[in-house]
Amino acid sequence: MNDCIFSLENICKSFAGKAAVRDLDFSLKKGSITGFLGPNGAGKSTSLRIGLGIIRPDKGKALLFGNPPTYKALDRVGFLPEERGLYRKMKTLAAIVHFARLKGMHTKAARKQGMALLERFELGGIANKKIKTLSKGMAQKVQIITAIVHAPELVILDEPFSGLDPVNQKILEDLVRELAQNGATVLFSTHVMEHAERLCDRIMLLSQGRKIFDGTVTQALDAIPRSVWLQTSNKEGPAAVIGDLALGVSPQTFGPNNAQGWRVDLAPGTDIQDILRVCIAGGINLQAFEPRRRHLHDVFMHLVGQSNTAEST
Amino acid sequence: MRHLYLIARREYLSYVATPGFWATLAFVPLFMVLGMALPLLMEGTTPTRYFTVIDASGEYKDAIAKRLESQMQEQIKTTLNALESMPGQEEKVARAKAAFAAGADSETIKKELGPQASMAFSAAKRPAYILVPPPAPNAQGLRPYLLEEKLIETPDGPKTLYAAALFDTTGDVVDIDYWSRNITEGSLKGLIRRAVRDKMRSDAFSRAGIETEIVNEINELTPEISSLSPEKEAGNAKVTTRDTIPYFAAVVFAFILWSVVFSVAGMLLSSIIEERSGKILDSLLVAAPIRSILMGKLVGVAAVSFTLLAAWGITGGIMATLAGQLLPAGDGSIKGMALLSAALDPGLLVAFAGYFIFGYLMYGSIFLALGSLCESTQEAQTLMGPLIFVLMIPMLALSFAIKDPTSPILGILSWIPLFTPYIMLARLPTDPPLVDIIGTTLVMIVTTIFVMWAAARVFRAGTMNHAGVDYFKTLFRRKNRKMART
Numbered sequence: 001m002n003d004c005i006f007s008l009e010n011i012c013k014s015f016a017g018k019a020a021v022r023d024l025d026f027s028l029k030k031g032s033i034t035g036f037l038g039p040n041g042a043g044k045s046t047s048l049r050i051g052l053g054i055i056r057p058d059k060g061k062a063l064l065f066g067n068p069p070t071y072k073a074l075d076r077v078g079f080l081p082e083e084r085g086l087y088r089k090m091k092t093l094a095a096i097v098h099f100a101r102l103k104g105m106h107t108k109a110a111r112k113q114g115m116a117l118l119e120r121f122e123l124g125g126i127a128n129k130k131i132k133t134l135s136k137g138m139a140q141k142v143q144i145i146t147a148i149v150h151a152p153e154l155v156i157l158d159e160p161f162s163g164l165d166p167v168n169q170k171i172l173e174d175l176v177r178e179l180a181q182n183g184a185t186v187l188f189s190t191h192v193m194e195h196a197e198r199l200c201d202r203i204m205l206l207s208q209g210r211k212i213f214d215g216t217v218t219q220a221l222d223a224i225p226r227s228v229w230l231q232t233s234n235k236e237g238p239a240a241v242i243g244d245l246a247l248g249v250s251p252q253t254f255g256p257n258n259a260q261g262w263r264v265d266l267a268p269g270t271d272i273q274d275i276l277r278v279c280i281a282g283g284i285n286l287q288a289f290e291p292r293r294r295h296l297h298d299v300f301m302h303l304v305g306q307s308n309t310a311e312s313t
Numbered sequence: 314m315r316h317l318y319l320i321a322r323r324e325y326l327s328y329v330a331t332p333g334f335w336a337t338l339a340f341v342p343l344f345m346v347l348g349m350a351l352p353l354l355m356e357g358t359t360p361t362r363y364f365t366v367i368d369a370s371g372e373y374k375d376a377i378a379k380r381l382e383s384q385m386q387e388q389i390k391t392t393l394n395a396l397e398s399m400p401g402q403e404e405k406v407a408r409a410k411a412a413f414a415a416g417a418d419s420e421t422i423k424k425e426l427g428p429q430a431s432m433a434f435s436a437a438k439r440p441a442y443i444l445v446p447p448p449a450p451n452a453q454g455l456r457p458y459l460l461e462e463k464l465i466e467t468p469d470g471p472k473t474l475y476a477a478a479l480f481d482t483t484g485d486v487v488d489i490d491y492w493s494r495n496i497t498e499g500s501l502k503g504l505i506r507r508a509v510r511d512k513m514r515s516d517a518f519s520r521a522g523i524e525t526e527i528v529n530e531i532n533e534l535t536p537e538i539s540s541l542s543p544e545k546e547a548g549n550a551k552v553t554t555r556d557t558i559p560y561f562a563a564v565v566f567a568f569i570l571w572s573v574v575f576s577v578a579g580m581l582l583s584s585i586i587e588e589r590s591g592k593i594l595d596s597l598l599v600a601a602p603i604r605s606i607l608m609g610k611l612v613g614v615a616a617v618s619f620t621l622l623a624a625w626g627i628t629g630g631i632m633a634t635l636a637g638q639l640l641p642a643g644d645g646s647i648k649g650m651a652l653l654s655a656a657l658d659p660g661l662l663v664a665f666a667g668y669f670i671f672g673y674l675m676y677g678s679i680f681l682a683l684g685s686l687c688e689s690t691q692e693a694q695t696l697m698g699p700l701i702f703v704l705m706i707p708m709l710a711l712s713f714a715i716k717d718p719t720s721p722i723l724g725i726l727s728w729i730p731l732f733t734p735y736i737m738l739a740r741l742p743t744d745p746p747l748v749d750i751i752g753t754t755l756v757m758i759v760t761t762i763f764v765m766w767a768a769a770r771v772f773r774a775g776t777m778n779h780a781g782v783d784y785f786k787t788l789f790r791r792k793n794r795k796m797a798r799t
Binding site for chain 1: 320323327587593595596598602787
């Protein structure tokens with residue numbers, strides 16, 4: 001049985017001579033949660049649209065459940081587009097049922113499942129209200145429901161957390177986990193690294209249409225050097241004492257009080273203990289010493305920065 | 314098929330569920346009835362107007378009085394001719410006409426007509442103007458009467474003086490001062506002018522030695538033209554109102570077709586703009602094939618228009634039946650009945666349905682494709698502007714068709730596929746050559762297929778590649794570049 005749910009093979013796409021996606025190649029395994037990260041204009045939405053057969057690639061091929069995308073296959077996909085919108089004059093439940101029926105669901109089942117999801121998002125009371133009367137956040141939740149009401153095997157969510165308050169972000173996170181637990185494969189794009197960090201088995205980072213990272217969150221965090229922040233009364237700082245153990249030592253403020261200190265980026269193979277040891281041995285008067293936790297945000301900034309520099313040179 | 318059905322259904326329900334749809338459904342027949350009834354109603358409710366003439370010579374006053382009388386006789390004659398077309402009234406009207414020719418008075422004529430026809434006759438024979446003696450000798454004295462500060466005495470009781478004509482015949486030229494508060498109405502002024510002109514000419518002939526009787530006889534000379542059609546049986550070849558009505562009916566149908574096609578094409582345009590600007594298309598595109606979206610919309614909106622047409626048709630049929638049974642017939646209602654019976658001609662109805670389908674598919678596809686390139690109605694207006702000007706041509710041509718449906722210009726225009734549905738529909742009662750019917754139909758079908766194919770490409774570009782209003786410019790540039798390379 002083919003375990004590959006969704007794959008893009010060497011996809012290239014340009015618009016008006018400008019490359020939007022370049023040699024993009026990846027595949028998703030059944031039941032995984034994958035984060036699709038990248039700055040604005042990185043080509044995330046275009047890649048997803050190519051994968052779903054909305055846009056034809058200039059080169060390469062997209063496969064859905066092992067075959068080129070067809071509408072029969074798309075019935076097994078739930079998609080939340082980046083550019084969201086629903087028929088404003090339709091009633092909420094009617095809109096959900098309409099899209100569920102387009103995906104092959106029977107009316108009765110669609111109504112039942114749609115209502116259950118509305119209840120879950122605490123929207124049971126708006127089932128018969130017109131979409132145009134809903135707040136932006138409510139409409140966003142309704143749109144998410146239309147994407148998953150037919151219990152798709154592959155769920156593709158383009159920026160699903162935007163427009164949601166923290167409570168609903170949490171509900172959506174739980175829902176994504178539940179979908180994966182029930183066997184669905186989830187691919188979502190986001191700018192909010194915390195969601196990716198908390199949810200994803202795997203992340204992919206895109207910059208200027210090119211994939212610049214593909215791996216687990218741990219692997220991503222390892223892509224940037226570990227660092228430590230220290231404060232000393234020595235005016236010349238710790239650079240001379242640390243020497244080759246660090247990739248760089250730079251002055252940096254830290255903490256809520258913006259205390260002046262030094263950021264030390266550790267060289268590969270260096271342990272934080274080594275830094276502490278040489279500082280004490282070197283007579284550095286340490287007033288504070290704090291290992292910094294690495295965040296996906298830093299990985300994002302680091303890798304995208306690298307990619308931009310490489311592109312410009 | 315599931316996608317097509319669901320999209321068509323949603324499209325249909327989205328219009329049918331709106332108050333605007335029901336308002337259109339109800340108001341259009343209402344407006345049509347009002348449109349037909351309003352001129353008759355205005356005519357019926359316009360009061361008889363009283364006017365006076367101050368003419369020292371008295372000659373011109375008599376001429377005007379005679380003109381009024383002959384106009385009344387002409388009106389009776391026209392009414393009797395119109396009543397002739399009324400089903401079941403032929404014999405009675407023939408007897409009334411004979412009485413009229415023998416110089417019988419109105420009451421005798423009325424007696425000869427049945428109760429239904431006599432009502433119409435009474436309404437029609439009411440005089441529009443009555444000449445009354447002047448209540449004052451000059452303009453100054455007439456002013457309070459004309460300003461309705463004073464009323465004039467008439468056999469019908471005190472009335473308003475509508476107008477006054479004051480003659481000055483002292484010089485070589487007859488000068489008439491026409492006084493009235495209604496400064497736009499011109500029929501009475503025209504009547505006075507014609508009466509006086511004929512009198513002046515008659516006098517001039519007399520001065521030249523030609524006897525007045527001879528002049529009058531000459532003036533009365535007018536040919537009686539009977540319209541005959543070689544297509545009718547010999548002995549019964551006279552063209553009646555019933556024969557001419559289908560020509561008008563076809564033009565009316567063509568106007569209705571034009572209006573309906575444009576209304577529903579407009580619906581498609583706003584629908585696709587809503588989906589594009591409302592960012593619904595991406596959700597739709599992963600739920601249904603693009604051809605189902607395109608066709609679903611076309612079918613859904615076509616169903617809306619069929620619902621409207623069917624409702625109007627049924628209402629029209631019921632109204633025609635009721636009108637035939639209940640309403641007293643006047644000249645207008647006779648024409649209306651004939652129009653409705655001509656409209657029920659199966660040939661014309663089949664042609665209407667066929668031309669509607671192709672006209673709708675052509676214009677609907679064009680509007681849908683152009684709409685898919687637009688983010689807002691403002692953008693759509695920019696794109697549609699030149700197109701609308703082109704599409705006004707059939708409207709102008711249809712105005713011609715009322716006067717001369719066999720005009721060669723209509724023949725030429727009917728070969729332009731965008732105009733074929735309207736122009737050919739208007740031409741059909743004139744029995745155009747078979748080659749015109751088959752040829753224009755084939756060209757129209759081929760063009761419709763091509764337009765739908767091209768529209769699908771534009772629609773695909775607009776929906777899938779987010780092409781904008783500059784799509785055609787880009788396409789043109791790309792083609793130019795390709796040509797330059799080769």
